[in-house]
Amino acid sequence: MVTDVSKDRLVPFSSKLAFGVGQFAEGLKNTAFAAFVLFYYNQVLGLPGTLAGAALFIALVVDAVTDPLAGSLSDNHKSRLGRRHPFMYASAVPLGMAFVGLFAPPSGLGEWGLFAWLVAFAILTRVAMTLYHVPHLALGAEMTETLASVPGSSRIGSSSPLEARLRRGVSDSAGSLRTNAAVASLSTPTCPMH
Secondary structure (H helix, E strand, C coil), X not given: CCCCCCHHHCCCHHHHHHHHHCXXXXXXXXXXXXXXXXXXXXXXXXXXXXXXXXXXXXXXXXXXXXXXXXXHHHHHCCCCCCCCXXXXXXXXXXXXXXXXXXXXXXXXXCHHHHHHHHHHHHHHHHHHHHHHHHXXXXXXXXXXXXXXXXXXXXXCCCCCHHHHHHHHHHHHHHHHHHHHHHHHHCCECCECCC
């Protein structure tokens, strides 16, 4: 219970909900990269696993460089929309296009063509996600920074470690079940996967 801070200074539930919905894009991208991209390029498109893995590694290295750059850019940006929102708005369309492109390589590409396509679109997807997600996380911290001394008021971007682990475990288990069911449904009499 908060007694020494007026209720209008607390972050309203609608803001917390909107902030949480903003995590959907990151979750979708992470699930796609963790469960589907490697499988799709290797098993469906026929790209050797070493090349697919190398392409995703290259994109991950680029992501490691662009994350701090995006943080620095949004920290020092000034606009009438604030520091964070312009990056979040500007990344929406490129993120969607890059994500769709990731799963839609043109037919007829050879092994190295598929490799180059995967490198390019994995990098584009990760960079566009970085331009959204890094400012989004910083925005969550800024929404509550003035209330840090009020117990329970800064629960925008975090929860207890146990609660977070439980949610992650349930989410990962559900994702694994969906992936296994999808792979099992690909098995046909003419193309057995067992």
